[in-house]
Amino acid sequence: MTRYSPPTRRAKGPQQGRMRGVAALLAATMLLAQPAQALARCTNETDQAIFEVEALKTELMVVATTCKGPAEDRYNDFVRRYQQGLVVSNRGLGQYFARSHGKGGQRQQDIFITELANARSNNARQLGSDFCARNNGLFDEVMALQGVTDLPAYAATKDLLSSGVTACPDGAAAASPARATPAAARRSTR
Secondary structure (H helix, E strand, O other), X not given: OOOOOOOOOOOOOHHHHHHHHHHHHHHHHHHHHOOOOOEEEEOXXXXXXXXXXXHHHHHHHHHHHHHOOHHHHHHHHHHHHOHHHHHHHHHHHHHHHHHHHHHHHHHHHHHHHHHHHHHXXXXXXXXXXXXXXXXXXXXXXXXXXXXXXXXXXXXXXXXXOOOOOOOOOOOOEEEEOOOOOOHHHHOOOO
């Protein structure tokens, strides 16, 4: 025996547009109402800063290799200007992985750097032709900093680790509430 179900009425014209608008508003409200996903952070703020600077350097490298032309020269200018800080940061990254993984530290560091570069490159691919327009300004911002000591605080505001690769990947990270303010605001200025 089959059941009879009356045909459903479809809204037409302006009513259909309003219903779509209400549905979109409801969906947006549900997304906003969900708790923000906590980003894993290093338990040590110095380690966190090292990972954030590495992520910034990688992002600028991806901008240079993706956008070509003047971006490549600007990346070289960035490396020359912040060479001292980048060397210290790279040394700290190596020390972190040596502490965390012993003899396998260099291998784990290489894996992390590769995964970070892949994540940033994937982000560039997802943005497509919009990537260069959105990110070429990073060079202006970073080159306008007062000096090398400002680099970690600036890197912290970019949240470049939130797209697939986290700081302290060996488990020495603590889940923290999603940042309402950048990490730079929590750190004291040097």
